[in-house]
Each structure stands twice: as C-alpha cells, then as structure tokens.
Amino acid sequence: MNDSIRVLVLGTGQMGSGIARLVLQKHGLQLAGLYARRRQREGMDVGRVIGLDRDLGIHVETNLENVLDRVRPHVAIQATCSTVADAVKEISVLLGHGVHVISIAEEMAFPRYRSPTIADTLEALARQHSAAVLGTGINPGFVLDFLIITLTGVCADVQAINAQRVNDLAPYGPSVLATQGVGLTPEDFGKGIESGTVVGHIGFPESIHMIASALGWTIDRIEEERKPIISNVFRETPFVVVQPGQVAGCLHRAVAYRGDKTVVTLNHPQQIHPQLEGVETGDVIEITGTPNLRLAGTPEIPGGEGTCALAVNMIPRVLNAKPGLYSMADLPIPAAVLGDVRKLLAKGVVKTSHG
Amino acid sequence: MNDSIRVLVLGTGQMGSGIARLVLQKHGLQLAGLYARRRQREGMDVGRVIGLDRDLGIHVETNLENVLDRVRPHVAIQATCSTVADAVKEISVLLGHGVHVISIAEEMAFPRYRSPTIADTLEALARQHSAAVLGTGINPGFVLDFLIITLTGVCADVQAINAQRVNDLAPYGPSVLATQGVGLTPEDFGKGIESGTVVGHIGFPESIHMIASALGWTIDRIEEERKPIISNVFRETPFVVVQPGQVAGCLHRAVAYRGDKTVVTLNHPQQIHPQLEGVETGDVIEITGTPNLRLAGTPEIPGGEGTCALAVNMIPRVLNAKPGLYSMADLPIPAAVLGDVRKLLAKGVVKTSHG
Numbered sequence: 001m002n003d004s005i006r007v008l009v010l011g012t013g014q015m016g017s018g019i020a021r022l023v024l025q026k027h028g029l030q031l032a033g034l035y036a037r038r039r040q041r042e043g044m045d046v047g048r049v050i051g052l053d054r055d056l057g058i059h060v061e062t063n064l065e066n067v068l069d070r071v072r073p074h075v076a077i078q079a080t081c082s083t084v085a086d087a088v089k090e091i092s093v094l095l096g097h098g099v100h101v102i103s104i105a106e107e108m109a110f111p112r113y114r115s116p117t118i119a120d121t122l123e124a125l126a127r128q129h130s131a132a133v134l135g136t137g138i139n140p141g142f143v144l145d146f147l148i149i150t151l152t153g154v155c156a157d158v159q160a161i162n163a164q165r166v167n168d169l170a171p172y173g174p175s176v177l178a179t180q181g182v183g184l185t186p187e188d189f190g191k192g193i194e195s196g197t198v199v200g201h202i203g204f205p206e207s208i209h210m211i212a213s214a215l216g217w218t219i220d221r222i223e224e225e226r227k228p229i230i231s232n233v234f235r236e237t238p239f240v241v242v243q244p245g246q247v248a249g250c251l252h253r254a255v256a257y258r259g260d261k262t263v264v265t266l267n268h269p270q271q272i273h274p275q276l277e278g279v280e281t282g283d284v285i286e287i288t289g290t291p292n293l294r295l296a297g298t299p300e301i302p303g304g305e306g307t308c309a310l311a312v313n314m315i316p317r318v319l320n321a322k323p324g325l326y327s328m329a330d331l332p333i334p335a336a337v338l339g340d341v342r343k344l345l346a347k348g349v350v351k352t353s354h355g
Numbered sequence: 356m357n358d359s360i361r362v363l364v365l366g367t368g369q370m371g372s373g374i375a376r377l378v379l380q381k382h383g384l385q386l387a388g389l390y391a392r393r394r395q396r397e398g399m400d401v402g403r404v405i406g407l408d409r410d411l412g413i414h415v416e417t418n419l420e421n422v423l424d425r426v427r428p429h430v431a432i433q434a435t436c437s438t439v440a441d442a443v444k445e446i447s448v449l450l451g452h453g454v455h456v457i458s459i460a461e462e463m464a465f466p467r468y469r470s471p472t473i474a475d476t477l478e479a480l481a482r483q484h485s486a487a488v489l490g491t492g493i494n495p496g497f498v499l500d501f502l503i504i505t506l507t508g509v510c511a512d513v514q515a516i517n518a519q520r521v522n523d524l525a526p527y528g529p530s531v532l533a534t535q536g537v538g539l540t541p542e543d544f545g546k547g548i549e550s551g552t553v554v555g556h557i558g559f560p561e562s563i564h565m566i567a568s569a570l571g572w573t574i575d576r577i578e579e580e581r582k583p584i585i586s587n588v589f590r591e592t593p594f595v596v597v598q599p600g601q602v603a604g605c606l607h608r609a610v611a612y613r614g615d616k617t618v619v620t621l622n623h624p625q626q627i628h629p630q631l632e633g634v635e636t637g638d639v640i641e642i643t644g645t646p647n648l649r650l651a652g653t654p655e656i657p658g659g660e661g662t663c664a665l666a667v668n669m670i671p672r673v674l675n676a677k678p679g680l681y682s683m684a685d686l687p688i689p690a691a692v693l694g695d696v697r698k699l700l701a702k703g704v705v706k707t708s709h710g
C-alpha cells in the first residue's frame with residue numbers, strides 16, 4: 001500500500017479541531033499539519049489544540065507557505081472562514097502548491113453565484129496546478145441543496161421546492177453563535193442585522209443557485225428575511241448565556257422566484273436548545289412535482305459533526321476528480337469512509353512527486 | 356444548439372412506455388426509436404404502443420441491429436428484463452455500436468456482485484467503444500442503496516443500517532405482479548418460491564454490495580426471507596384480482612452480516628393496495644453510527660414513475676461520464692432535467708460522427 005494521504009487542516013476552531021480529530025481516526029490518512037490564522041497558536045501542540053488529552057508531537061503553524069513546503073500535503077481542508085472573499089487567498093496558495101482543497105467556507109458551496117470572477121480564477125488555477133477544489137458542509141452543501149437535488153432526480157417535473165431545517169446551535173463555538181445574534185437583546189439583534197455583525201445563515205443564495213443550476217432553472221430574485229427568536233426561558237451553552245427576553249437565535253428564510261412564481265422556499269430557524277421550548281429539531285424536504293415527494297428526519301442531521309465527517313469523507317472523491325472547481329452536485333456521492341481511504345483512490349491520483 | 360440527443364428505448368412494457376413518454380417531453384431529447392422483444396409488436400405505431408392517443412409516425416422494431424443502424428442513437432435505455440444474464444446480450448450490441456446505455460434491469464444496479472465476469476466484459480466493451488453503461492432504478496439503484504450511501508456521507512462511523520420500503524404494487528404491470536405472487540393462493544406462493552416463478556424483490560444483494568463497496572465493508576453473508584402477504588380483503592388492479600385469503604404481495608427481507616454482526620437489514624413488503632388494510636406506504640432509512648440518522652418519507656417514492664424519471668434524468672450524467680461501467684454511487688447525483696438536456700453536457704460529449 002502507498003504511503004498515507006497527507007492531510008493539512010486549516011483552522012483550529014470547533015470545525016478545524018473536529019476535522020483534525022477525524023483525520024487521525026481514518027486508515028490511510030495522516031494529519032500532516034494544522035494551520036491557524038491566530039498567531040498566538042503558533043507552536044502549540046496539535047493534540048492539545050484540537051481537544052485531545054495528549055500531545056501529538058506536531059505543532060500548530062501560522063505561516064501557510066512554510067507548512068506547505070515542509071509537510072507537502074496531498075489535500076487540505078479549509079475551516080477558517082465563511083465567505084469566498086475571505087477564503088480565496090488561502091485556497092489560491094494551496095492550489096499554487098498543487099494541493100487539492102476541500103473548503104467548508106459556506107459561500108464556497110457554490111462560489112460561482114456571488115463571486116463569479118473569483119470562481120473563474122480558482123477554476124483556472126486548479127487546472128493549471130492539476131488540483132481539485134470542492135466546497136462542502138451540511139448547510140450549505142448537503143441538506144438544503146444536495147439532498148434536494150438528489151430527490152428531484154426521481155421527478156419528471158418539479159413545480160416548487162419547500163425545505164426547512166430546524167437545528168440546535170448549542171454545539172457551536174462563539175463565532176457561529178455571534179453571527180446568529182445568540183445572547184443579544186432584541187434591540188441589539190436588529191442593530192446587528194443593520195451593521196452586518198448578525199448575519200443569520202450564510203448560504204441561502206448558494207443553495208438556491210446550486211439547485212437552480214442542477215435543474216436548469218434561472219432564478220429572477222431571492223428575498224431573504226431574518227427575525228430574532230426570542231427566548232421565554234433560560235438557555236446556556238459553554239459559550240453563551242441567554243436570559244428570558246433575550247435572543248436564542250435567528251429565524252432566517254429565503255424565497256426564490258422565477259417571474260412571480262415562488263419556486264424555492266428555504267426556512268432555517270437556528271437557535272440554542274430549541275427543545276427547552278418544545279421545538280423539535282429536524283430536516284424536511286418537500287417537492288411539489290411529478291411525483292410529489294416528502295422526506296423528513298428528526299432530529300436534524302447534526303451540522304457540526306456532519307460537516308466534519310463530510311469534509312473528510314469527500315477526500316477520495318476530490319482526489320479522484322479531474323482538476324477544477326466543484327460543488328457537491330458535480331462529484332459522485334459522499335460515503336462514510338470506514339476502510340482504508342487509499343483503497344478508494346483511482347490509480348495514480350496521489351502524486352508520487354509529493355512522496 | 357446541437358441536434359437533439361437521440362434516445363432509443365428498449366422495452367414496450369409499463370416501464371419502457373413510461374420512459375418513452377418522458378423522453379418525448381424533454382427539451383433536447385428525441386425519441387429516435389422503440390425496440391420490442393415481442394415480435395408481434397413489430398411495425399406498430401410507437402404512439403399507440405406507449406399509451407398516447409395519437410400516432411407518432413415512428414414504428415416499433417424488433418431487430419436491434421437494424422434499429423441501431425438506422426437511427427444511430429446516442430444513448431439507449433433498456434427496460435426489457437431484470438437479470439444481468441438476460442440484459443447482457445442487448446447491452447453488448449448497444450455498446451458494440453458505441454451507444455451509451457442506461458439499464459433499469461435490477462441486477463444491473465450492481466452487476467459486479469452476481470456476475471463479476473460479465474461486469475468485466477461490459478466494462479472492457481464500454482471502454483473499447485467509448486461508451487458508458489449505468490444501472491439505475493428506484494430500487495435497487497436509489498432508495499435502499501444510493502440514498503443510504505449518501506446519508507452515510509455525513510457519518511464519522513457507521514455501525515448498522517436499517518431500511519424499509521413499504522410500497523404499493525398497484526401501478527405495475529402483470530410481469531411484476533407475477534414475480535411477487537400477487538393473486539396466488541398461499542400454497543401456490545410457496546410452490547412459486549420453490550420453482551423460482553415467485554422471486555420477491557430483485558436487488559437486495561445488489562443494494563447491499565453497492566453499500567458495502569462504497570463504505571469499504573466486506574460482507575460475509577446475506578440471508579434472505581420471502582413470506583406471502585395474505586389479504587384479508589378484496590383487492591384488484593387492471594391486471595390482477597386478489598380475494599380474501601389470497602396473496603396480495605411478498606414480504607421480502609435481507610440481512611447482511613460481517614462475521615456474526617448484522618450490518619445491513621433491508622425490509623421490503625410489496626403488495627397491491629396496502630392502504631386497504633390500513634398499511635401506510637413509505638421509505639425509512641435508519642443509520643446507527645456517529646451520528647445516528649433517520650430519514651423517512653410517506654408515501655413511498657413511487658417505484659414506476661420514479662424509475663422512468665431517474666433513467667431519463669441520468670442521461671446527461673452518462674453522456675458526460677468517461678467510458679466504463681457505473682453504478683449510481685459512481686456518478687454525480689441525479690437531478691430533474693427541467694431545461695434543455697443539451698445544456699448539461701460537457702463540450703464534445705455528443706459525438707458528431709453520429710450526426
């Protein structure tokens with residue numbers, strides 16, 4: 001068997017740490033390095049940073065070029081940011097080194113919509129350096145787009161799509177909680193929306209355009225609405241405390257139109273501990289078409305855990321792909337990688353020059 | 356825009372007819388011909404055979420070589436049979452003419468398990484003639500394998516898979532009803548199982564091995580059990596009458612083991628009009644793993660309608676694929692094709708030599 005696939009993880013938050021822990025568990029993968037944007041993490045032992053109770057003998061690095069030159073990864077998983085504008089610099093450096101990239105930045109799920117020029121640049125760079133780039137994650141990237149598209153595959157016609165994801169933000173870190181306004185007063189939530197510190201869900205336009213692109217629809221406009229979910233009870237997580245009357249999360253909704261016709265409606269109320277007020281979490285997809293379809297699951301597919309797993313499980317798909325920029329709708333389906341990851345690779349896809 | 360994609364449909368039963376009707380509705384597809392195994396259909400107008408109330412001016416043909424030479428299709432959809440052994444001759448002829456093939460023969464969903472030698476031959480033939488072959492269908496091919504694999508993609512680990520599909524056979528034609536023993540006495544059902552005329556669901560080993568292959572599991576053994584579903588009430592379809600005490604369908608179950616551990620359990624009670632005895636149809640997938648997952652839908656994804664749609668919706672995926680033999684787990688996800696199919700094709704995939 002070949003040497004292990006060397007994986008570089010970018011990001012030391014909840015997601016980066018979870019991904020790194022999972023890489024350590026998989027046969028055929030080697031956690032080659034961990035990159036942090038935060039300078040103060042330089043030199044810390046990776047094991048401690050990702051929440052293990054032991055040292056791993058490898059250290060967090062904060063200079064991306066240096067870590068690439070030293071560990072020569074085959075693939076990198078980016079968990080440092082949410083927007084394409086913020087993600088593009090690291091991705092470009094990775095591609096420039098011929099490293100395949102899996103990004104969980106929300107906007108990278110379908111970068112071509114908001115950032116067509118950057119998408120073209122990444123596509124060209126990927127081809128130039130024989131690497132593939134994929135944006136993935138539970139949402140966007142799976143529940144409210146990929147699964148919907150998959151289900152339409154059994155339809156002769158589709159009139160409208162309605163989907164809802166009711167989730168629990170309690171497992172998330174402080175940066176995610178802040179972007180949903182968790183812990184704010186209703187007044188500060190409104191100010192946060194205006195100033196852009198409270199953003200709600202990032203990814204509705206990406207999901208909608210991924211769906212539209214797959215189905216052959218042109219979308220004329222998307223309307224988004226964000227409302228505070230005001231708690232009637234005390235709620236808390238390790239990172240935030242919500243008093244009654246304060247904001248437990250954000251109810252974010254997007255509606256896409258073709259002409260005057262509503263074709264996609266996505267609802268995504270995100271809050272910490274919804275069950276404390278009797279709200280059941282879950283995912284629901286409804287397709288009005290030929291045939292009508294409805295698929296639902298309770299509780300919701302866990303966002304954090306699921307995103308980490310998806311990012312790692314897509315490694316063989318990305319390594320097998322032709323060079324280029326991909327969304328989840330462009331590659332073969334993910335599958336839990338339970339055996340040796342290397343057995344899933346087409347011959348020759350792990351470049352020996354990296355060895 | 357290029358000329359239309361010429362589609363040849365093989366089979367004039369419920370499925371072949373449904374597929375042909377759908378091909379007629381899609382922009383960018385042309386129903387180039389309809390092939391029947393039944394000699395008595397030779398020369399009949401295709402419109403009447405597929406259930407339209409008008410002539411189409413093209414005629415059913417029963418010599419496959421002749422129809423291929425005449426219409427030079429880009430892709431053929433095979434709806435003539437269930438087993439690989441029965442399907443291989445037509446597929447080989449199609450591939451020999453450089454025609455891409457989508458087969459809804461149940462065993463073609465994962466031919467490598469039951470027929471590894473034939474699978475190798477088809478793979479070689481496909482590559483030799485620059486064509487792709489895909490097995491698809493709602494089950495096997497989608498609900499009890501493809502969707503399950505997709506869901507495991509969000510799992511860090513999988514311990515066991517349980518899935519159930521409760522469906523209604525009422526929309527199906529006489530050949531499907533006969534293979535499920537519908538309308539027999541319980542005694543004749545037992546004899547039918549022994550003689551092989553009652554087969555239950557075709558496709559459990561295919562689904563299980565498709566799942567195992569995607570996850571990196573080796574399956575040590577599969578146990579299958581078929582029981583008659585005895586009706587307490589009168590049930591009927593255009594093709595069969597079931598009196599109380601007679602068989603309304605077949606409860607077929609498969610359990611797959613790794614060593615002594617049950618890893619996959621698939622339940623598939625198939626009968627006509629289950630709602631007449633208060634049985635709700637539906638699909639349920641449960642994954643025991645990290646995380647646990649459950650996704651369910653009621654009623655079931657319709658088998659006949661869904662299979663026709665899937666076969667047609669996979670046309671662009673098959674035309675874009677590299678030459679070879681594929682299962683649904685090997686290609687990008689299906690999507691309802693609502694716009695012009697030709698817009699979904701990579702450049703140059705429809706060979707101009709066919710024009």
